[in-house]
Amino acid sequence: xxDDRGFTLxxxxxxxxxxxxxxxxxxxxxxxxxxxGFLEGFPTGFLTARVAKDYTAASVYLQxxxxxxxxxxxxxxxxxxxxxxxxxxxxxxxPAGLAGYPTPPGQSYQLDWTRLDVLIETWYWDTVNxxxxxxxxxxxxxxxxxxxxxxxxxxxxxxxxxERFIPWPP
Numbered sequence: 169x170x171d172d173r174g175f176t177l178x179x180x181x182x183x184x185x186x187x188x189x190x191x192x193x194x195x196x197x198x199x200x201x202x203x204x205g206f207l208e209g210f211p212t213g214f215l216t217a218r219v220a221k222d223y224t225a226a227s228v229y230l231q232x233x234x235x236x237x238x239x240x241x242x243x244x245x246x247x248x249x250x251x252x253x254x255x256x257x258x259x260x261x262x263p264a265g266l267a268g269y270p271t272p273p274g275q276s277y278q279l280d281w282t283r284l285d286v287l288i289e290t291w292y293w294d295t296v297n298x299x300x301x302x303x304x305x306x307x308x309x310x311x312x313x314x315x316x317x318x319x320x321x322x323x324x325x326x327x328x329x330x331e332r333f334i335p336w337p338p
Contacts, residue, residue: 219321223328225279226317229272230330233286236269237313238334247290247311253283255318262286272317282325283318291333310335 175183250260252271261267272281291300293308300310310333318327 215322219326222279222319222321222326225272226281226319226328227330229279230315230317230328233269233315234313234330234332237266237288238332240265247288250286250288251283252286253281253318255283263288279317279319280321281317281319283316285316285318287312287314289314 246263248260250262252259252261262269266286271284272279289302289312291302291310291312292304292306293299294301294304295306312331312333314329314331316327316329318325320326
């Protein structure tokens, strides 16, 4: 058996013990650089990524909603505040021409939305101060559409608001 090549079991165990000491030391050094240790940062990182994804999804949804409202130039959007969702009290549906836009899909693993608030407000051109305001009644108008989407992430309420002025009615 003198010609057999390879490592003995003792050699393999000694090399594994040396490797384990090096790895444990490296993890200890990495853990010392951050408060709470190396592995405790993973849940925070996952939550941060989830929140960033939710903010992105909410922003995209609201931008698309405002584009939908802007495309409905023939619809008479009655100025007012509208609220859709389970946490609205009372729930005020969107005007008939705008009600066709779908609500965001509510999934526990995605944007778990609870409320959509939409403010439609007419702004008039103030000829005295040369600016738009809500107090003058002239023929030159803009319509402000402010939409806010609210959702829950791990028991924390979060929201995004998107505003857009639309030259409406045309």
